[in-house]
Amino acid sequence: MxxxxxxxxxxxxxxxxxxxxxxxxxxxxxxxxxxxxxxxxxxxxxxxxxxxxxxxxxxxxxxxxxxxxxxxxxxxxxxxxxxxxxxxxxxxxxxxxxxxxxxxxxxVKIIYCEGKNHELLGLLKLNGYSFIGKNDCRAVFQCAIHEKHNLALRDKDFLTSKEVQTLKSKHPNYLVIDMYCFENLLFHPDNIFEAYPEFPKDLYIKDLISQKKAKIFNIVQDYKMARKGYEEFKDQINGIKEDANFETDIVNALQSDEVEMFYPYLDMAGKKDKAFNKSYNKSFLQKYNLSKESLVDTDWFKSKIVSILPKI
The missing domain is CATH 3.40.50 (Rossmann fold)
Structure with a gap:
């Protein structure tokens, strides 16, 4: 004034x-x-x-x-x-x-994203962007189709890297987190370690591998069912064809004990799996009182989000 x-x-x-x-x-x-x-x-x-x-x-x-x-x-x-x-x-x-x-x-370019992810993404205060939540990945996909001037950000879930690239070629405004879900970014070992330097990263990785091995059969059954519901495969006009080698790619990744191989396909949210039969049980993490706000406020997390977004 x-x-x-x-x-x-x-x-x-x-x-x-x-x-x-x-x-x-x-x-x-x-x-x-x-x-x-x-x-x-x-x-x-x-x-x-x-x-x-x-x-x-x-x-x-x-x-x-x-x-x-x-x-x-x-x-x-x-x-x-x-x-x-x-x-x-x-x-x-x-x-x-x-x-x-x-x-x-x-x-300001709007970015539609799944669920309540917009609340934490908004804390990044990225200049030129505004995050708005939608119910699920189907709603986000519809936004990508009908609002070409805006952006839409979905979790990768069980899409393969080849399928993601095909989607982005067809819909340049359709962005995909390069891991199973938003929580995979939050709770990635490197991200937690940056936010909490005293965190036992090696023990955490061992727990991730242990749970992955114990649940791999259930995870494989889950991805087969989940992929049948993907709107990107059902929409004959705006969608894409499934990668012919999707099963080999996903199973090979899950069988590996390298974090960067299996972790992108490990469900770190567990929203529809209260018994943790096919998702990661965070009982190990609960001992450390991790704050999601702190996990968003890292250079690692911000760089991952910025790398997905187009420059404006």
Whole structure:
């Protein structure tokens, strides 16, 4: 908030703003009793003429009492959206709100994701992105199909790497986490160790391998059933064909004791497996009071998410 032309320009010289809402009647200095009818235009004139001296706002909205204000800015190098201010008619407020909504949608790319993942992903505060939750991967896939200007992020589940690449080729706005689910990123040994340096990473890996070996038969049966429900295989128009070698790829990965091989196919969420017959039982982790907020706040986690997203 600035109360004068000089104060506004000083702040614009020091701070980059996404949006500048400017009253065209603005005094020259703070404390001046005389309001200048062209005070706001003086600010815009200065920004337009000496733009290298300022951190230019992404958008400028000017509020004015005059009908001809719009024509004054037609030859400017910077874009100014004008609204006629009227105390007796609040239609101008609706116009401002609609314009703000349009500008927000223009500058921020929405990323639809599964369940409540958006709550933790939002903590990353990635510039230019806004995360919105959807019920499941089917809903996320529909968003990818029908909203090409936005992004959709699904868990990998039991998709193979080849299938993921085929999907991304067909739908460039369709993004896939490179592990079974969001929780696989959170509870990856390297991520936990960065957030909690005293964490016994080696013992954790041994527990992961032990549980994987004990449950591998159930996991194999699970992926066969799960894949039958994937909308990406059922949709004849927007979907893809299954990888002919999917079973070999998944089984070989699960049979390996290398973390980076089997872990991407190990269910670390267990949302539909209360008995942990086919998912990882986190009783080992519960002893260490791990915070999901802390696990999101690591360089490892952020780099994994950023690597999935396109540059904007």
């Amino acid at each position: 600035a109360g004068s032309q000089i104060e506004a320009l000083n702040r614009l010289a020091e701070t980059k703003f996404n949006l500048l809402i400017l009253d065209m009647i603005l005094p020259l200095r703070a404390g001046d009793n005389a309001l200048e009818p062209d005070g706001g235009q003086n600010v815009i004139d200065e920004l337009d003429t000496n733009y290298l001296d300022y951190l230019m706002p992404d958008h400028i909205i000017a509020l004015t009492e005059y009908e001809d204000a719009k024509s004054k800015f037609e030859n400017y190098n910077i874009e100014v959206v004008t609204f006629k201010f009227d105390n007796k008619n609040l239609a101008w407020e609706t116009g401002v709100l609609r314009t703000l909504g349009r500008l927000i949608r223009k500058d």
